[in-house]
Amino acid sequence: MRTRLFLACRHFAARIILGGALLGAVTTGVSAPAHAAGDLLIAPTRVILDGRRGTEVILNNIGDEEATYRITLELRRMNDQGRLDDVDATVANDKEKSALDVIRYAPRRVTLPPNQPQSIRIGLQAIDALPDGEYRAHMLFRAIPKTPAADGSADAGSSLRIQLIPIYGISIPVIVRKGNLQGTAALTNVRMGKDNEGPTLEFNMARQGDKSIFGEIHVTKPGQSEPLSVAKGIAIYPEVASRSVSLPLPPEVAAKMKGDIVLSYYEAPEAGGGLIAQVRTVLP
Secondary structure, X not given: OEEEEEEOOHHHEEEEEOOOOOOOOEEOOOOOOOOEEOOEEEEOOOEEEOOOOOEEEEEEEOOOOOEEEEEEEEEEEEOOOXXXXXXXXXXXXXXXXXXXXXXXXXXXXXXXXOOOEEEEEEEEOOOOOOOOEEEEEEEEEEEEOOOXXXXXXXOOOOEEEEEEOOEEEEEEEEEEEEOOOOEEEEEEEEEEEEEOOEEEEEEEEEEEEOXXXXXXXXXXXXXXXXXXXXXXXXXEOOOOOEEEEEEEXXXXXXXXXXXXXXXXXXXXXHHOOOEEEEEEEEEO
16 A cells, blocks of 8 residues: 655745735846746735725736635734744734734635636725724735645555645735824944845834835935835834844945945835935945
8 A cells, every 4th residue: 555645844835925024136127026926926915904995916827727726814923133923823912813803805715727817805894993003914825736646656565655745825914004003214224244145235124103114225326316226025014113124235236335325215106105214324
């Protein structure tokens, strides 16, 4: 008898968290990469609800084969390094539990033929009793792998086969805002750094107010409009008052950072593109 064992291993799982520490790549241009995991394309990559109307997220299977996805809500907290840590529902705080209670969505499982879009409807229920504030959960779209058929090639007798099946997922924040919320940010301690991949631009972000801040970092030379580097999808959530940011830089871009630079934090274009914070500094 043959036993077939399928493992969904974390090392073989690809989860992309959007609207968190860093969305997309640091670029020297203005375009962001498509937000996809596996063969799933999703838009928008960040949802804000205020109770007045619902919205929808569009999924599109850009692969060559039919694919099935399970859709769930999960909780994550940002830490002071900007990472989003998973939070088990059993240790969730009141705001996190409220987010799970009021966010409603359908369907919760979809099967997509190639190049076939599908909308996921998202709305709220019973938010009148909620205190003013910002609430957040993360919507996870996880691929359901197909179980391969037995190939019948084993010899007689018992054997154990282990097959690793990659599980792809993409996660976006769903933010609920109630009341007249305000938020500001500041940039401090700009410096050059280095990690295992090469040079980095590092700085700290501080947040004040009762809502999250989200936008793009532009690095320019004084008097020049063309940025040396752009990092999209930089967020700081209400659970942290400050966080650090480390942006990887190609060596040729890092070399241009020496001397006088301007670091600017802008709203995302769809939010108006206004300036949130700016600092000018000299890098050695």
